[in-house]
Amino acid sequence: MSAKINLIAYNTILNKEVGRFVRIWIQTLLPPAISMTLYFVIFGNLIGPRIGTMSGYTYMDYIAPGIIMMAVINNSYANVVASFFSAKFQRHIEEMMVAPVPNFVILAGYITGGVARGLMVGVIVTIVALFFTDIDVKHPVITFAVVLLTSVLFSLGGLINGIYARKFDDISIIPAFILTPLIYLGGVFYSIKLLPDFWLMISTFNPILYMVNAFRYGILGISDIDITLAFVIIILFIITLTTLALYLLQKGTGVKT
Amino acid sequence: MKALEIRNLQKTYKNGHVALKGIDLTINQGEFFALLGPNGAGKSTTIGIICSLVNKSGGSVSVFGNDIVTMSAKAKSSLGIVPQEINFSQFETCLEIVLNQGGYYGVNRKLAHERAEKYLNKLGLWEKRNDVSRTLSGGLKRRLMIARAMIHEPKMLILDEPTAGVDVELRRSMWNFLTEINSRGITILLTTHYLEEAECLCRNIAIIDGGMIIENTTMKQLLSKLNRETLVLDLTTTIDGIPEIDGYPIRKIDPHTIEVDITRQQGINHLFELLTENNIRVCSMRNKSSRLEELFINLLENNNRD
Ligand SMILES: Nc1ncnc2c1ncn2[C@@H]1O[C@H](COP(=O)(O)OP(=O)(O)OP(=O)(O)O)[C@@H](O)[C@H]1O
């Protein structure tokens, strides 16, 4: 009985979340399509031929998985942080807090919403990529698992950011100052093998490196790092962030006074 | 059965402000209960704690025997909440808002639709069901929150100033709605600044001031405590000076109107005899303010003096 009630609550949150980003598709689905097209045109088409090959692939082919991953990460995060913060800001988060919705259901609803947007944007960017390059997925299961888990991970990050955020600025600080640098330095546009030893070592502390490379491995079959390690890292992060998010929801941080 | 039992409830906000200093309150099933108090008395804080939006600092609250902390799901399911401030999404339609709230309570979509139609109709919002909520007028927004609170048909409805800023007609129809659902057995707790509203709707009343309950009784008993009232008398004849009548302080408002203070013991018959003797003819009479209002002000004055 309780499972059924929880399922109804979960579906309600999920529908609301998906409805939200679809309703405002001009802000949520269109921009990544445009900016990622620009990446392909500028880095792939114009500059790429001058760079030559990377790890045996044309530059365009090499960056395509990274660009898809970048879009998935950004959009999963952005969806949850914006949605949760605006629910707090408009106070309709209270609708959920007064109802008997367990915290894990709230968490699951928001995370699935973030994953839905992340994957939808991933598909859109993949379609864009197909205009520029032939993507031939080498390991479909790994590809899907990596993109799904990464999307979950960054949706969790967005949720935690949304819980702590007090004003609109707070929802763009982490993406601008932490997420974007980590993504750009995470091997989206280059193989870390090109880096001097010191920076190569530093790069191995960047978790996004593992996700980008694991995804590239799924598609192209090449990677700078060990795939198993990548999965271990992603899953450890997911466990840690889930625990933290549940704790914060339980405490009512940012919501209850 | 006790619908609500509050024991020694305390709240100190993070900034150190003590909003509740240990209040006790019991509401029995089926009651229509008014919680009155001036601005900042702690009404919304109390309600916030009951519905899990505010963390308490001490004491306990149980709803139909279920502690709000240890049995929170059961406690929450039996409550419907109409908050003081608008708290629905500004971008959703009325119907979506009500249906989603049903979803959070685990009401399946089909049943939620039936109930949404029923309550949006009753509250005069069915025609506007597909309107985006931010386009509603203030009074309709409040009604939407009532419809939303009824979607899971709770055993107890808590309303925090539901009629603030609502015009007379809407207010009356809201009263009718509340009276009707109360007669069907739903317990109601209401806060209000309109004393007339409490007098007209509620059988039981508590008055809160400065985070303490200073009165908790039936409306009847409370009104019977009122010892002195001020009557306003409209005269058929004009008067020049202020008539002097033993035992009754009289003030002249204008040549056609006087005010008289009378106590319970004196009654009004004697006053009228004396007025007639003095050739003063009265064509109509009313209370200067609502009786509850006078009592309320007396109580608060006494509380502040203590
Ligand atoms: N989040 C908060 N942080 C600090 N103090 C608060 C907070 N919320 C309320 N207060 C204070 O607690 C006291 C009680 O507030 P509350 O909102 O419960 O009053 P109220 O009786 O509902 O008043 P009103 O009739 O104006 O709605 C007030 O002095 C208020 O300033």
Ligand SMILES: [Mg+2]
């Ligand atoms: Mg209040």
